[in-house]
Amino acid sequence: MSEFVIETSNLTKKYKNHVVVNQLNMRVRKGEIYGFLGPNGAGKTTTIRMLLGLIRPTEGEVKIFGKDLTQHRMSILAKVGSLVETPTYYGHLTGYENLEVARRLLRIDDEKCIDEVLSIVRLTKAKDKKVKEYSLGMKQRLGIATALLNKPELLILDEPTNGLDPEGIREIRELIKQLPKEYEMTVMISSHLLNEVEQIATEVGIIHQGNLIFQDHIDALRRQSQARLCISTDKPEEAAEFLKEQGIEVIREEQDERLYLTDSAPEAAGKINRLLVEKGFLVYRLEERKRSLEDIFLDLTKEGESL
Known part of the structure; x- marks a missing residue:
């Protein structure tokens, strides 16, 4: 059966x-x-x-x-x-x-x-x-x-x-x-x-x-709602390429200048910050972001006004 x-x-x-x-x-x-x-x-x-x-x-x-x-x-x-x-x-x-x-x-x-x-x-x-x-x-x-x-x-x-x-x-x-x-x-x-x-x-x-x-x-x-590290920097595209060269996975979202990383642990955040600063990038903000299930639902449906 x-x-x-x-x-x-x-x-x-x-x-x-x-x-x-x-x-x-x-x-x-x-x-x-x-x-x-x-x-x-x-x-x-x-x-x-x-x-x-x-x-x-x-x-x-x-x-x-x-x-x-x-x-x-x-x-x-x-x-x-x-x-x-x-x-x-x-x-x-x-x-x-x-x-x-x-x-x-x-x-x-x-x-x-x-x-x-x-x-x-x-x-x-x-x-x-x-x-x-x-x-x-x-x-x-x-x-x-x-x-x-x-x-x-x-x-x-x-x-x-x-x-x-x-x-x-x-x-x-x-x-x-x-x-x-x-x-x-x-x-x-x-x-x-x-x-x-x-x-x-x-x-x-x-x-x-x-x-x-x-x-x-x-x-x-x-x-899908797990926390991510959100980074705002002066040159997001170049910063993303640099981090990828270091073997770090970077997520970019459409019409969003910020970079997202799946590892949001404090030690990972510190390492990323140091790498970017030593390479000459200006890091404006570095914070943990967690998407709610509602955010994921709205992203999937692209119909926020219908919920």
């Missing part, structure tokens, strides 16, 4: 001449929390809709649990729970009654599953309260409870913290983090908020303008 719960091959969705999702090759490993990250309008929801069989791809294929979605759709979706955009509910019914309606629609025989999912999302005390009296965070947790009724092996959540206050976001975050550990569930969560994904995801895929531009373990993204 494949180690990947979700595999897509050149997954593409076009509307007339507009490509919304382009040649997507996604890999979601069993037992991971996969953060599907990208600016609004990047193609996240369209991708999720294709994964759930709600819309057909223009090209490419989707495999879930190692099976082709087009050939085994019903058996696959029986093991998948999802929350796409805003959850639907009956405001005049209680939380418990809403879940009972969903249980019957899903033809789930086990009536105990309602109490189980209420406990998971921490709504047991509010189960007899009408949903119209729920806070937005409680409604979102009720939506997740509905997605958990069939005890899914894969849970797909599309922007589950949208519109929530900090406390609601924290509740959803803690809930999602417990699912793989306690229930052996694989979770895929989409978001446009890097900070949220960073706090819960073990693996990350970044989509921009329909293209998957990064996919790896969250630590690989963090490694």
